[in-house]
Amino acid sequence: MRQFITNMLNIQEDKIEELQTIVHSDGSIIINLKLNVTSKICPFCSRPVKIHGYYPRTLTHSTLVNRKCSIVYRQRRFICPKCSYSFNEHNPFTKANDGLTHETKINILKDLKHPEDTYTSVAERYHVSKATVLRLFDKHVDIMRKPLPMVLSIDEHYFPESDMDSLYCFLLMNFITGEVIDVLPTRRKHSPCSSARIFWSVWKAELKS
């Protein structure tokens, strides 16, 4: 079990000082853990530091299918008795303050590649909010807009599964090749969607030039 957990957390066994797994009746798992002490030297004055305390950080770690898994990581804080500088030990599970482990983020981004998946379905699968999935997507995925073709055809397509407010998405295609240039959530110029607004302003600028 211990090795299974360390594999799942993508961390070496010898780095863990304490590990306790709690399985709830609904199947959800909570892993309480503490890492071994690594740094003992003050980065400022190079003197030995003391442990200042432990701060529990709850992280969502969704690598198990159909099970919610959280890590309660008791992150150690050090203090230098000489210069009073205090600092956290290195956190191997996440860099950001968003409470998601690296593995969870990678899984979410991978699943967003599937055309049949929506933000909502991915959010449910990984036990996070839809807003979290959207934020991850916006932060990590930067899709370049394709250049406008010689002849542009535009069309609306009924899309009831859409996450957007409009039931009709707005398709921009190359009239000659049929290639899709972009898909916008709505054709409306004054839509709350920023990409639709950008499209209309770029479109106007390119028409003028």
Ligand SMILES: [Zn+2]
């Ligand atoms: Zn110091």
